[in-house]
Amino acid sequence: MERMKKMRVAVLGSTGFLGEQILEVLSQEKNYEIVLLSGYRNIDKLLHQMRVLRPRYAFSPYFMGKEEKDYISGTRLIKEIGVLQKIILDEEIEGVFFATGGISFLELFLDLLDTQKWLWVASKEMIILAGEIKPRDFFQQRGNFIPLDSEHNALWQMFRMVQKETVHRVYLTASGGPFYDWQGKLSDITPEMALAHPNWRMGAKITIDSANLINKGLEVIEASIIFGLDFQNLDVIVQKESCIHALLELKDGFTLALLSPPDMRSVIFNALHPERNVPNPFRLSDFFRFGTLHFDYPVPSRFSGFYLALEAGKRASGYPTLFCGADEVCVQAFLKRRITFDEIPLIIERVLERNIPGPRNVEEVKKVYRLGMKIAEDLITERSISG
Template sequence: MRVALLGSTGFLGEQILEVLSAHRDFEVVLLGGFRNVLKLLNQATSFRPRYVYSPHLEGLSVPCHCHTLTSCEELEAVLLSDEVEGVFFAASGIAFFEIFLKLLRTGKTTWVGSKELLILAGDLEGSGLLLRYPHLIPLDSEHNALWQMLRLLPREEIAKVYITASGGPFYEWQGSFADITPEMALAHPNWKMGTKITVDSANLVNKGLEVMEAFFLFDIPQEKIDVLVQRESVVHALVEMKDGFVFGVFAPPDMRLVIQNAISPRRLEHPFQRLRFAELRTLHFDYPVSQRFQGFYLALYALSKGQGYPTLFCGADEACVHHFLTRNISFEDIPSILEQVLDHDVSPPRSVSEVQRLFQLGFSQAEALIRQRSILR
């Protein structure tokens, strides 16, 4: 299969390339990145794609076998052409939202590691994205686990599904959240991930986004989606049946396992780590503490408010994470800002441009609140 990879220079993109390099039936024909053009060009030298995309490639020397793409229009033309049979979205954010929706409607295989793309698409089109687009494959470990189980279990007999969370580095933190630095928030105990998702995982906002994602992907009512903190990160999702039996997916916290499962219709041998139950000894489960992880519950509230609010929440969270990493706000400020943004009235989006405007509205409202805080200080 001829595939394109957007976000190849990020952590998820690097892991996708590692897995693809071991599968000869995949040919990488396009690599796309943003600011890290040196890494992108090194990848292009190694994987020899026909195309390399970045808005920052203008005037740079690229490998002679590559065509340079610097605009979204050029990128879209290649992705929608017969030269590309499947696309990996490994970049966070909504930069490729319009292209993503167009690709879904072509029927090309589309692997998605961006929560924001799925949430915005669901906010526009409603729940049940996988029913409308069966060629859409989620790359989150929890949703990949649900995707595996829900294909085998009768929907009408399911009582509840559980998404698991590690709890992040601060689940047992005894100090003030105001003292948490970006370096502390980026030190995840179990997973290696990109910057934004790691910060979101530290305050469990990420898990709220994943509840939104599950709702929009699988057409499961919000009241049937629950979250459990699973400290060892080896149980990725659980499905509880009406008769009380529970099915689960167990695996080491390694995204390469998820990627390999997502690209192959068969279960293949692999060189990655395996689960050793004798070394586990114990599994710990708990529920998120509401007083400690308000951002998680605000995400659930945004979903319950209906169409428009999940997109607004995503935009506000994008701004909060950026300003926390640049030390303009504290870790403790994030849920307060998110809560104030959700107080605004919004209407359900009816078009791609309305979704994009809602995301930007959430971002700009959060930034306005952050500016007010800096003035007051």
């Protein structure tokens, strides 16, 4: 994006693993100005970012009086989400990065989708929830929307190279996570073991979701929403090195693959320079390091959470949202050792047994999400009482 004037951008989730990488990439760019940072609980990190980057605005609902002493001249501290929404929707901010966990910015995200501001979005739950109420081809029609999940970003890059009608099948790749070849009992897997992902550095929620491949199931739903794809044309292939991010099998028998080392900074960099005319200062492909590329197919049935997510995606009508709410609670319960690793999909399966009406607006989507959380929480509590 060659521009005379700097594009003013907001980074939501700047204190997270991905948010920090977005800041690292943006701070080397001369065409972008970071005007707003948003964190959540990690106030020290947010204050540090504010001192270095001096944005005009910084948001956290956890700002307390003491930060006022550390007030950095020129940065307005925002605690109210309503005020944040108003500032971001204002003309002044031209692009927004979504790298937050949770769904607390869902309304803001939906409002932004109806503008023409640039959106770079990694927050998959938010896309899944928005997909409940947006028309099927919404994301393809909108433009100025770049997915930041590496697989979806790879698909976004490849769909720019071919006509959608020429595509026969779409494959997202999965590393398989730390337990793909695990021979022991799934119930013996501790939070510490599950938090050690072999290829990517990420926050706790997405790392646990990656360890049981629920993340990959959520990504299939996300891809179906962003690219308007049917589930029968979407599949997952295990590619252990995380070097191929997605594959497009074309009708003429050829397959496109997008390769790069597993480094989100390259994904972010490409999202800022999709026309590919600026050299990437981050890691470039080193095929000698990979040596051999390994593929495996299909995802083994013991990763039942992956298949439950697919089922929820195919059922649609609120079930993807119900799934996300239940999964959020289950991951936190596993991290607190209230349930075991293998119980995560067992609880979600029980939650999905519930009959729900399909949500028609954002309030109903949030209601279904909270219902998923509540049923999962009740099942976990019941289990703690009986166990």
